[in-house]
Amino acid sequence: MQKLGKQTIKFDKTPKIIETASIVGPKESQGPLAKYFDTCLNDEFWGEKTWEKAESKIIKESISLAINKSKIPSDSIDYCFAGDLLNQCISASFGLRSFSIPYFGIFGACSTFVEGMILSSILISSGAAQNCLFATSSHFCSAEKQFRFPLELGNQRPPTSQWTVTGGASAIVSASGEGPSITYATPGKIVDMGIKDANNMGAAMAPAAVDTIVTHFEDTGREPDYYDMIVTGDLGHIGKSITYEMLKTNGFNVKENYNDCGVLIFDKYTQDTHSGGSGCACCGTVFSGYLFNQLKSKKINKILLIATGALMNSTSSQQGESIPGIAHAVAIENL
Amino acid sequence: MQKLGKQTIKFDKTPKIIETASIVGPKESQGPLAKYFDTCLNDEFWGEKTWEKAESKIIKESISLAINKSKIPSDSIDYCFAGDLLNQCISASFGLRSFSIPYFGIFGACSTFVEGMILSSILISSGAAQNCLFATSSHFCSAEKQFRFPLELGNQRPPTSQWTVTGGASAIVSASGEGPSITYATPGKIVDMGIKDANNMGAAMAPAAVDTIVTHFEDTGREPDYYDMIVTGDLGHIGKSITYEMLKTNGFNVKENYNDCGVLIFDKYTQDTHSGGSGCACCGTVFSGYLFNQLKSKKINKILLIATGALMNSTSSQQGESIPGIAHAVAIENL
Numbered sequence: 001m002q003k004l005g006k007q008t009i010k011f012d013k014t015p016k017i018i019e020t021a022s023i024v025g026p027k028e029s030q031g032p033l034a035k036y037f038d039t040c041l042n043d044e045f046w047g048e049k050t051w052e053k054a055e056s057k058i059i060k061e062s063i064s065l066a067i068n069k070s071k072i073p074s075d076s077i078d079y080c081f082a083g084d085l086l087n088q089c090i091s092a093s094f095g096l097r098s099f100s101i102p103y104f105g106i107f108g109a110c111s112t113f114v115e116g117m118i119l120s121s122i123l124i125s126s127g128a129a130q131n132c133l134f135a136t137s138s139h140f141c142s143a144e145k146q147f148r149f150p151l152e153l154g155n156q157r158p159p160t161s162q163w164t165v166t167g168g169a170s171a172i173v174s175a176s177g178e179g180p181s182i183t184y185a186t187p188g189k190i191v192d193m194g195i196k197d198a199n200n201m202g203a204a205m206a207p208a209a210v211d212t213i214v215t216h217f218e219d220t221g222r223e224p225d226y227y228d229m230i231v232t233g234d235l236g237h238i239g240k241s242i243t244y245e246m247l248k249t250n251g252f253n254v255k256e257n258y259n260d261c262g263v264l265i266f267d268k269y270t271q272d273t274h275s276g277g278s279g280c281a282c283c284g285t286v287f288s289g290y291l292f293n294q295l296k297s298k299k300i301n302k303i304l305l306i307a308t309g310a311l312m313n314s315t316s317s318q319q320g321e322s323i324p325g326i327a328h329a330v331a332i333e334n335l
Numbered sequence: 336m337q338k339l340g341k342q343t344i345k346f347d348k349t350p351k352i353i354e355t356a357s358i359v360g361p362k363e364s365q366g367p368l369a370k371y372f373d374t375c376l377n378d379e380f381w382g383e384k385t386w387e388k389a390e391s392k393i394i395k396e397s398i399s400l401a402i403n404k405s406k407i408p409s410d411s412i413d414y415c416f417a418g419d420l421l422n423q424c425i426s427a428s429f430g431l432r433s434f435s436i437p438y439f440g441i442f443g444a445c446s447t448f449v450e451g452m453i454l455s456s457i458l459i460s461s462g463a464a465q466n467c468l469f470a471t472s473s474h475f476c477s478a479e480k481q482f483r484f485p486l487e488l489g490n491q492r493p494p495t496s497q498w499t500v501t502g503g504a505s506a507i508v509s510a511s512g513e514g515p516s517i518t519y520a521t522p523g524k525i526v527d528m529g530i531k532d533a534n535n536m537g538a539a540m541a542p543a544a545v546d547t548i549v550t551h552f553e554d555t556g557r558e559p560d561y562y563d564m565i566v567t568g569d570l571g572h573i574g575k576s577i578t579y580e581m582l583k584t585n586g587f588n589v590k591e592n593y594n595d596c597g598v599l600i601f602d603k604y605t606q607d608t609h610s611g612g613s614g615c616a617c618c619g620t621v622f623s624g625y626l627f628n629q630l631k632s633k634k635i636n637k638i639l640l641i642a643t644g645a646l647m648n649s650t651s652s653q654q655g656e657s658i659p660g661i662a663h664a665v666a667i668e669n670l
Contacts (some may be wrong), residue, residue: 001463003413007437009463050654078338079522086648087422089442093525093646097659102342102522104450105646105661107424107440115439119454126461128336128344187414187437190428311428311440313421319385324432326440 001125005219007186014181014335015124015132015173017117017295018072020288021065023058025140025166027273028285031266036289037167038065044141044166051142052086055168059084059095059137062168062288066133070172074099077172078129081116083107084137084280085164086146087313091137095168101133109309110205110234111188112136113169113284114328118185120173121330135170138279147198147314160200162236162262162278163271169284171292180295184220184331188212190311192324198317202239202262202275205308208325209235210246212306216329217252224254228300231291232327233283233307236262236276261286283307301334336460340554342521349516349670350459350467350508352452352630353407355623356400358393360475360501362608363620366601371624372502373400379476379501386477387421390503394419394430394472397503397623401468405507409434412507413464416451418442419472419615420499421481422648426472430503436468444644445540445569446523447471448504448619449663453520455508456665462510470505473614482533482649495535497571497597497613498606504619506627515630519555519666523547525646527659533652537574537597537610540643543660544570545581547641551664552587559589563635566626567662568618568642571597571611596621618642636669 004010022037029040039061048054059082067074080099082092083106096103108115116134123129141151143164149155173182191208209232217223224230224247235243240260247254261283262276287305294300306329312321339345357372364375374396383389394417402409415434417427418441431438443450451469458464476486478499484490508517526543544567552558559565559582570578575595582589596618597611622640629635641664647656 001461003463003465007413052650052654078342083440083442085423087650088420088444088646088648090646090648090651093659094651094656097525097527100524102524103661104454104522105418105442105444105644107418107442109423109440119439122457122461122463126336126457126463128338128457128461130338187439189435189437190432192432309440311423311425313423313425315387315422316425316429319387321429324428326438 006215008216008219009185011121011125011183013125014183015121016177016179016181018172018174018177018179019066019070020171020292021062021069022285022288023062023168024285028165028167028265033265033290036293037285051139055091055137055139055142056094058168059091059135062170063135066170066172072131077101077131077133079123080133081106081119082135083112085143108326109311110278110280111307111309111326111328112280114305114307114330117330118187118328121182121185124173124175131172131174133170133172136280136284137168138164138281140164140166143279157274158199159274160238162201162275163273164279165265165277165282167281167285169281169288171288180332181335182330183333186212186216186329188327190324190326192322194322196322201278201310202236203242204310204323205325206235206239206242208327209243209306209308212327212329214250224252227257227302227304229303230254230258231303231305232260234262234278235260235308238275295334298334303332305330305332341550343551343554344520346456346460346518348460349518350456351512351514351516353507353509353512353514354401354405355506355627356397356404357620357623358397358503359620363500363502363600368600368625371628372620386474390426390472390474390477391429393503394426394470397505398470401505401507407466412436412466412468414458415468416441416454417470418447420478443661444646445613445615446642446644446661446663447615449640449642449665452665453522453663456517456520459508459510466507466509468505468507471615471619472503473499473616475499475501478614492609493534494609495573497536497610498608499614500600500612500617502616502620504616504623506623515667516670517665518668521547521551521664523662525659525661527657529657531657536613536645537571538577539645539658540660541570541574541577543662544578544641544643547662547664549585559587562592562637562639564638565589565593566638566640567595569597569613570595570643573610630669633669638667640665640667
């Protein structure tokens, strides 16, 4: 393992993603990627009394599923990383509580999935661990309740707003075994361009995505066309356009191979999700469901996955603060 | 770097803690450790309009101070880790925003400081980084407002309650340079013994501390008397007694060398802080101020530092959930 350029880590001994699991809510189950998810739920509660408990159950069951699919005994998983959007990351803490796995709580807002992937890869590649698990979740109802308005109010949503994905995603990376390899990681810096509109997260996070993508290309010497796909986490339609334009201004044309998980997960014309999907589970489930399938079946062989996060809360918005963004990137390749 | 036993990491190439910084609020400035802190504040606002903004300023200034004291240019700090108790960790995000350092957000509640130390040490020891910074903060007023009652109500506090430390702490670990070495890390598992009283965090977290300490001794083969000091993060007077008793039941007598940062930071008899200090900054400032000084001056040479966290929020308590605890341990030694 070595540092390359300004902020990229090159994994000489590349960790492998050996298994993933994804569970999604009712709306995602009607979207274009439905067939790729392991479990599609019919209701937002999944038999629980509150949305928060349902979200915890989703992350917990996604972890059980990833462990079962991988056939690795849970006591052979050395460390795990997890986090989510709820205050004090309770979905992750309560979801992970029943697993006896040493636990690092992480918070990268919607960048959490890739943050977990990077830290897991570092532990594997350093020799400190043989198997690491990482997981995240989000829930439309618990997120709306916490960050915006009570759902019962039926508030109208502006066109720039995004729809928090209900779902949970887990993955296991290992020092050995079969699966796509993690070759590079470019952890991101906090970037804040002064956007204050909490209903336009795509615009707030796009500059962070651009900063990380440009740095990744500079650090590795790679060009955009090296990758079959460059995929951001949850910028949605508006953030995706901004990212495309800003990358062009920086001299990188990603017209042919750039997409966004928030654009992919919902149908723009029939699902009424405005600017697209968001939330920790957006990047998490699209990767664990769709993208991992494409990598395993060799339909794509090289992707750059950039998860994006908005590091604010409702108090900071009420106090007039702008929205700091962050984006973490990983290069995942069939070697 | 290698895994030892069930969950311990042994650093062959030991990272060094080359500098720390601590800033504390007015109450901590009147406590028994006041002379060890870099900056003692006269008021809880520090010129800001809100407690949240003050907390962000505290963590930001503690980072500036650690960087200045270390004489390492900030662009030579490869990665940083930070987190805090505020919803979505805004103190850390806003505090770190102006530093152009790739950023990993972490959430371990009051265990955050040691979680950051462990992850920084892994990056250093693996060769992925030369210098890493980690930081945390907490604030009595923002924590009371968020987790309990408006301060203006003047609610009475039960005898088991603890006083959230107002402060910020930062430290820099490096592959080279002078300073105490981080030799072992034992990241903890989530332990939940069913305690539901959010006014008795010491009791909720003590079993996690015991689990990690016992595992550390088993994994390393060390005995309690190997260490000059065994120090937990913020169990306070009640949690400290429980930990002492539970360790004894497990066959480990720590009577001579065990203490707790929450016990050390306030005077039990004059400061009216009931069961003692708590919050991310409790372990952070006591280490960065007092313990680091004792290590540097060789008054103590071997400590086991175990930061403890309660992974709940006010919603989970309202929904009848118990309080999951976690504890992360590091062995810090003058080699």
